[in-house]
Amino acid sequence: MAELFHVKQSHAVKAKDAPGEERSRAFEAYRRWGYLEADLDPVGFFAPQRHPELVQTGAGAAEARKLYCGTIGTEFMHLTDPARRAWIAERIEAPAPAVDQQRILERLIRADLLEQVLQSRYLGTKRFSLEGVTALIPLLDTVLDVAGEEGSAQAILAMSHRGRLNVMAQIANKPAHEVFAGFEDVDPRSVLGAGDVKYHVGATGEYRTASGAKLNVHLVSNPSHLEAVDPVAMGRARAKQTRIGAEGRRAVLPVVMHGDAAFAGQGIWAETLNLADLEAYTVGGTLHVIVNNLIGFTTRPAQLHSSRFASDLAKRQDVPVFHVNAEDPDAVVRVGRLAAEYRYEFSSDVVIDLIGYRRHGHSEVDDPTITQPLLYRRIKDHPPLWQIYAERIGAEPAERVSAIRAEYERAQKEAGTLKKIPLLHELPGYWSEYKRGRYDASLEVDTGVPPGTIAEVTGALTRPPAGFHVHPKVAKLLEQRADMGQGKRPVDFGFAEALALGTLLLEGTPVRLTGQDTRRGTFSQRHAALVNTETEEEYLPLQHLAADQAFCEIYNSTLSEAGCLGFEYGFSRDFPEALVLWEAQFGDFVNGAQVIVDQFISAGEDKWDLPSGVVLLLPHGFEGQGPEHSSARIERFLQLAAEDNVQICQPSTAAQYFHLLRRQARRPWRKPLVVFTPKSMLRHPEASSAIAELARPRFLPVVPDAGIEDAQRILIATGKVGHELRVERRRRKDTSTAILFLDQLYPVPRAELTAAIEQHAHAREVVWVQEEPANMGALFYILPRLERLSGGRPVRSVKRSASASPATGSAKAHELEQKTLLTLAFTTTTPKN
Numbered sequence: 001m002a003e004l005f006h007v008k009q010s011h012a013v014k015a016k017d018a019p020g021e022e023r024s025r026a027f028e029a030y031r032r033w034g035y036l037e038a039d040l041d042p043v044g045f046f047a048p049q050r051h052p053e054l055v056q057t058g059a060g061a062a063e064a065r066k067l068y069c070g071t072i073g074t075e076f077m078h079l080t081d082p083a084r085r086a087w088i089a090e091r092i093e094a095p096a097p098a099v100d101q102q103r104i105l106e107r108l109i110r111a112d113l114l115e116q117v118l119q120s121r122y123l124g125t126k127r128f129s130l131e132g133v134t135a136l137i138p139l140l141d142t143v144l145d146v147a148g149e150e151g152s153a154q155a156i157l158a159m160s161h162r163g164r165l166n167v168m169a170q171i172a173n174k175p176a177h178e179v180f181a182g183f184e185d186v187d188p189r190s191v192l193g194a195g196d197v198k199y200h201v202g203a204t205g206e207y208r209t210a211s212g213a214k215l216n217v218h219l220v221s222n223p224s225h226l227e228a229v230d231p232v233a234m235g236r237a238r239a240k241q242t243r244i245g246a247e248g249r250r251a252v253l254p255v256v257m258h259g260d261a262a263f264a265g266q267g268i269w270a271e272t273l274n275l276a277d278l279e280a281y282t283v284g285g286t287l288h289v290i291v292n293n294l295i296g297f298t299t300r301p302a303q304l305h306s307s308r309f310a311s312d313l314a315k316r317q318d319v320p321v322f323h324v325n326a327e328d329p330d331a332v333v334r335v336g337r338l339a340a341e342y343r344y345e346f347s348s349d350v351v352i353d354l355i356g357y358r359r360h361g362h363s364e365v366d367d368p369t370i371t372q373p374l375l376y377r378r379i380k381d382h383p384p385l386w387q388i389y390a391e392r393i394g395a396e397p398a399e400r401v402s403a404i405r406a407e408y409e410r411a412q413k414e415a416g417t418l419k420k421i422p423l424l425h426e427l428p429g430y431w432s433e434y435k436r437g438r439y440d441a442s443l444e445v446d447t448g449v450p451p452g453t454i455a456e457v458t459g460a461l462t463r464p465p466a467g468f469h470v471h472p473k474v475a476k477l478l479e480q481r482a483d484m485g486q487g488k489r490p491v492d493f494g495f496a497e498a499l500a501l502g503t504l505l506l507e508g509t510p511v512r513l514t515g516q517d518t519r520r521g522t523f524s525q526r527h528a529a530l531v532n533t534e535t536e537e538e539y540l541p542l543q544h545l546a547a548d549q550a551f552c553e554i555y556n557s558t559l560s561e562a563g564c565l566g567f568e569y570g571f572s573r574d575f576p577e578a579l580v581l582w583e584a585q586f587g588d589f590v591n592g593a594q595v596i597v598d599q600f601i602s603a604g605e606d607k608w609d610l611p612s613g614v615v616l617l618l619p620h621g622f623e624g625q626g627p628e629h630s631s632a633r634i635e636r637f638l639q640l641a642a643e644d645n646v647q648i649c650q651p652s653t654a655a656q657y658f659h660l661l662r663r664q665a666r667r668p669w670r671k672p673l674v675v676f677t678p679k680s681m682l683r684h685p686e687a688s689s690a691i692a693e694l695a696r697p698r699f700l701p702v703v704p705d706a707g708i709e710d711a712q713r714i715l716i717a718t719g720k721v722g723h724e725l726r727v728e729r730r731r732r733k734d735t736s737t738a739i740l741f742l743d744q745l746y747p748v749p750r751a752e753l754t755a756a757i758e759q760h761a762h763a764r765e766v767v768w769v770q771e772e773p774a775n776m777g778a779l780f781y782i783l784p785r786l787e788r789l790s791g792g793r794p795v796r797s798v799k800r801s802a803s804a805s806p807a808t809g810s811a812k813a814h815e816l817e818q819k820t821l822l823t824l825a826f827t828t829t830t831p832k833n
């Protein structure tokens with residue numbers, strides 16, 4: 001092997017160089033640029049790109065060329081660690097290890113015939129065939145083989161539509177007749193308005209590797225939205241690893257497959273890649289496979305990415321990329337082993353770019369000859385890979401081909417006789433104690449905590465270790481919190497949260513909380529980590545409550561919404577015992593994660609029957625901070641709400657927040673919870689709570705008005721404006737207006753709302769008051785419901801005028817608007833809604 005490793009640009013070889021030096025330069029150039037001239041052109045439409053530093057003659061050139069410009073193109077010279085570069089070079093420059101060609105051939109035949117039988121039996125039905133990249137199956141076989149050798153017991157697989165049915169059958173071991181059953185569409189009545197298409201659902205099975213190891217394989221359910229599943233798979237892997245403990249990262253291997261167009265184009269994947277090596281998110285390396293067919297629907301690579309390869313984004317980090325020609329299965333298998341071993345050796349992400357072609361149109365109902373006539377003329381004459389490979393290795397597989405075809409045809413017939421859709425999955429055992437589906441009152445549990453326990457937790461939360469230098473502002477806060485915990489001053493929101501998490505941790509509920517600047521809190525309200533002013537060392541009091549407490553992870557996230565929320569949703573899917581919370585910096589930014597909210601959090605249970613108890617903390621409130629620091633878009637969450645799929649709440653006091661968080665963990669019902677959290681209300685005196693409030697039994701979905709009896713009018717609000725209304729009422733010395741807080745918007749608390757209204761039997765009207773413009777907030781949702789529950793009283797609303805943007809950019813305009821809003825709320829003559 002040429003000398004390893006000068007990491008500098010290679011220079012053109014000069015004639016006077018000594019042969020040793022010349023050889024070493026040639027190797028260096030090929031290690032760096034060889035992948036550009038590698039043979040990665042499966043059907044003659046992806047010609048090598050010539051590079052001037054790749055000399056064709058002279059000492060070492062031919063040898064280096066053979067190693068680096070064959071059917072494997074290795075991009076690794078961007079890795080900053082010389083040991084990693086050397087590790088890869090050593091393996092690429094060593095003779096290719098022997099591979100089990102019979103096993104490869106068997107897998108190729110199976111992959112191809114499954115598609116062919118589907119094609120012949122269900123002509124014109126979309127299946128997103130794998131043909132053209134069938135080498136994916138032997139590739140995954142090898143990756144899992146290495147995983148077994150390395151001691152893994154589980155693999156989390158994520159992928160989009162392409163070849164998914166094949167991966168389900170060959171890798172997740174879903175029985176073939178169940179794959180066919182998806183095409184029979186039996187029992188449609190069982191999924192009216194629910195369920196998902198066959199190429200999106202998940203699968204769970206056991207894979208037996210070549211060396212006899214058994215691996216549980218989980219193929220993650222995913223939506224059509226390409227790449228959205230990436231962070232979810234990572235979060236799921238992290239949860240499974242956390243459950244296992246110290247050996248977790250070795251025991252669970254995440255494998256994520258990507259389309260080439262999606263890999264190059266979708267931002268959520270870039271966000272996810274950035275999580276790879278962070279303490280808060282690492283899974284000890286994800287193995288990525290780009291199932292690269294050099295086309296995206298009808299669009300060619302030159303229109304899809306500014307770089308030669310779809311994979312280039314990965315190079316922003318220390319991640320090697322192995323391009324491999326999918327028409328050379330031996331090379332594919334070699335790369336699979338190399339990449340998987342690299343993951344285990346360095347706990348690093350690694351990318352395999354499996355470059356093949358697409359035999360049919362994007363789906364089987366598309367005619368690709370309309371947009372790529374030349375390419376598809378060539379593909380039409382190109383034999384399936386198993387035929388090419390059988391010839392190459394001198395095998396005679398006719399008998400196996402007939403036997404496998406017959407096997408699939410039998411399975412297809414069996415599917416036709418099924419009356420019910422086969423169970424697609426079973427939730428792991430740790431879900432057995434938790435319920436999903438509809439809400440019912442029997443799910444409720446008490447969440448109150450007596451003052452004695454609060455005082456104990458407060459002690460641990462407010463005493464930093466000896467010699468720890470606390471910032472003077474934080475020291476003062478800790479003193480105040482100590483008083484709060486002793487009942488000497490009201491408990492504020494920040495401390496109520498700490499107490500909720502602290503008491504849960506002591507009761508055995510693990511906590512994971514992440515978000516931008518979450519450790520301190522955007523509004524300097526949390527201070528979950530104390531920072532030593534002398535050393536910057538951090539200390540998390542919630543991690544030091546008791547020796548037998550549950551684990552507590554509180555992290556600042558990266559500046560990402562989609563990636564980070566997707567991760568936490570994934571984590572919650574595999575850790576129902578934990579309270580998993582994701583916090584937006586301002587609720588306004590949650591729309592950066594809209595796909596995760598729409599496709600997973602809101603619809604996941606309906607589509608896939610997969611529950612989650614993830615919590616979203618979304619700071620919300622109109623405070624004159626402009627259009628992007630006001631609204632978490634209550635209206636959008638309410639629009640997504642149906643069939644008890646989520647809970648949407650806005651706690652009006654610290655105690656309500658305390659009970660809400662505890663309720664989420666202690667109830668056996670696992671359901672996403674969206675919490676509109678306070679900003680200025682964090683410090684609003686009326687939003688603080690007496691310590692006795694923490695001891696009361698439960699969260700109140702509707703907070704009645706204790707101060708007013710037999711009111712003439714009832715104002716109902718949610719969030720900060722309710723407190724402002726109460727202040728305004730005092731200012732006006734009004735004693736005839738009751739002000740109720742609707743702290744739970746969804747599921748709508750009908751009984752509590754009716755009871756709170758009926759408490760004021762003589763009230764003449766019910767008024768919904770919101771800060772949000774008329775086209776936003778809860779208005780559209782709540783009015784019809786209030787009309788049904790108001791006992792025949794007229795219902796009207798007070799709100800800002802409809803507006804294209806959520807809030808004004810002027811603090812003074814905001815004040816004027818807010819004042820008008822409050823005035824209107826106390827005016828009895830406002831006409832219709």
Ligand SMILES: Cc1ncc(C[n+]2csc(CCOP(=O)(O)OP(=O)(O)O)c2C)c(N)n1
Pocket residue numbers: 162224225226258259260261262263291293295296297362
């Ligand atoms: C976020 C998103 N945008 C657009 C689409 C529509 N769409 C479905 S497949 C596809 C092409 C994907 O190409 P590629 O990633 O290369 O995968 P392939 O289908 O070629 O395997 C497009 C644009 C989608 N599903 N998701």
